[in-house]
Amino acid sequence: MSAIPQERRVVTAIPGPKSQELQARRTAVVAGGVGSVLPVFTARAGGGIIEDIDGNRLIDFGSGIAVTSVGASAEAVVRRASAQLADFTHTCFMVTPYEGYVEVCERLAELTPGDHAKKSALFNSGAEAVENAVKIARSHTKRQAVVVFDHGYHGRTNLTMALTSKNMPYKHGFGPFAPEVYRVPVAYGYRWPTGPENCGAEASAQAIDQISKQIGAENVAAIIIEPVLGEGGFIEPAKGFLPAIAQFAKDNGIVFVADEIQSGFCRTGQWFACEDEGIVPDLITTAKGIAGGLPLAAVTGRAEIMDAAHAGGLGGTYGGNPVACAGALGSIETMKELDLNAKAKRIESVMKARLTEMQEKHDIIGDIRGRGAMIAIELVKSGTKDPNPEATAAIAKACHAAGVIVLTCGTYGNVLRFLPPLVIGEDLLNEGLDIVAEAIAAV
Incomplete structure (x- = not known):
């Protein structure tokens, strides 16, 4: 303690x-x-x-x-990060790699939903993870459109500001924003006109109808949603909504991305919030709770989707920093142990x-x-x-x-x-x- x-x-x-x-x-x-x-x-x-x-x-x-x-x-985070600090602070994984990065990717493959083959890429922040998920999805599908939801929050970079739905303080005065981003309704039970009991079915039908008519499912690279919406007000989409959207994505070759940056790593009482309704996302973005306070983020997903980007297409100087990776291994150790x-x-x-x-x-x-x-x-x-x-x-x-x-x-x-x-x-x-x-x- x-x-x-x-x-x-x-x-x-x-x-x-x-x-x-x-x-x-x-x-x-x-x-x-x-x-x-x-x-x-x-x-x-x-x-x-x-x-x-x-x-x-x-x-x-x-x-x-x-x-x-x-x-x-946390003891394990401090212990592991301190030991790594003494060995080396940085080499850049894209120059000379190190075991910690690989080990974090192994843990992510083990912990994230689904028993398919998985791969990960590590970054510095949640927004960076979301942005890379879009790059990977576009590369895999050869499509451009990205669908997000009312009340969603995905970051403060130019692309993720476009994905985020709230103007103040996140977007005001910072445009123009990235194109090919489309927003559809989410199942906000408390404020749904016909009541929470009808919300999941009605909201998913509305969202799917809008995607089909206004964008065309065949043009959509990715659908991105927080399984519990964070900045938007801790909105739990009404039951049935997420499975319907995930199934629509699967039926139309769209990459379904669960943004678990705020809701992941035991926060909701499960390793990941999407597990609540048995959702297995194609890609999952994580950050925040992953490394006990050290800056680290990840995109984890189906191996064939993750491998769509060409060599050198993903990365960043600090991505998967060795000290942050050590912190993540300590954080995961603590989550399991306690x-x-x-x-x-x-x-x-x-x-x-x-x-x-x-x-x-x-x-x-x-x-x-x-x-x-x-x-x-x-x-x-x-x-x-x-x-x-x-x-x-x-x-x-x-x-x-x-x-x-x-x-x-x-x-x-x-x-x-x-x-x-x-x-x-x-x-x-x-x-x-x-x-x-x-x-x-x-x-």
Whole structure:
């Protein structure tokens, strides 16, 4: 377990004087376009705690946006990465390769859904993984069109901005965007006009109809979807939607890509969220939780699709950096050893029970959703389904002031999302939820 005491401690205002001083230095030299949820500067982190430079200890319900699932200083990650640092930091896999890269690809072949032959390519970030998945799919199919979904988020590079559905803050003022990207409806049960029970069938029929009529299935290289939509509001597509879309892709020679960057690696209580309905994607993109906080990403998929790109067509100077690969092997070791899928399911049962109690008292909680340790509440104006971003921001602010890091998301800015490290202690989890309850009651 972490060397940092696993207890919340608030000793100054948040942010404290040292953080405020550092924030002034930051303002002078860091570009204004780089935001921060909470300007407290971290000194150490581990388990379910982030300790700032003023000595405050905050309960971490964000995991650096689903990255530090094994904690921010997991023993196996630190041990393996430190050993690799001592041997060499970099050679570039495309110049002289090394075993760590190969071993990560072996682990990915073993862990990702499906028993077909699989290969991987490693990159630095989620957006890079998605962008390369598109390159691979286009190379394999000799087609150009890419289909994505309402409320989807896939990154901030030029191509992935085109794939992302939310304008502010991700796309505004940054166009023009890459062509041949088409957006279709997703099965958002809470907001589906005829109700969640009809949503899966109706939304998939609508999406397939639009693809067939507006693009032509024979022109589509890839369909890309997050099995649980992250930035869009932790939307779990209504049951039946994903299998219908995956089957349509299969029937039409379209590469089905599961973007598991936020939902992968035990986050939802399964290695990958697409397993919930037995989906076996052609390609799967991973990043975030893969390497315990070190920058690494991957595209893994059917060997014949992955091999479609010509030699030299995939890569990047830092892709599959040896230290990050060592971190990934340590992260996967920790996930298996501590059975973090079971931990994620336990976190879900604790959180959903507590959040349901809050919903019974406060009708601004319109919906509770998500799986594992990827849980969210959608906040609405009393007695309606109208989004309530003001209440969402106020609740997040109150939690921050009390020493709990929470994140918001959602196309309408009205979703409070919870992504605790999977290694968080249950007492800490409950204490954080007490503070969330107080913040909701106050609003």
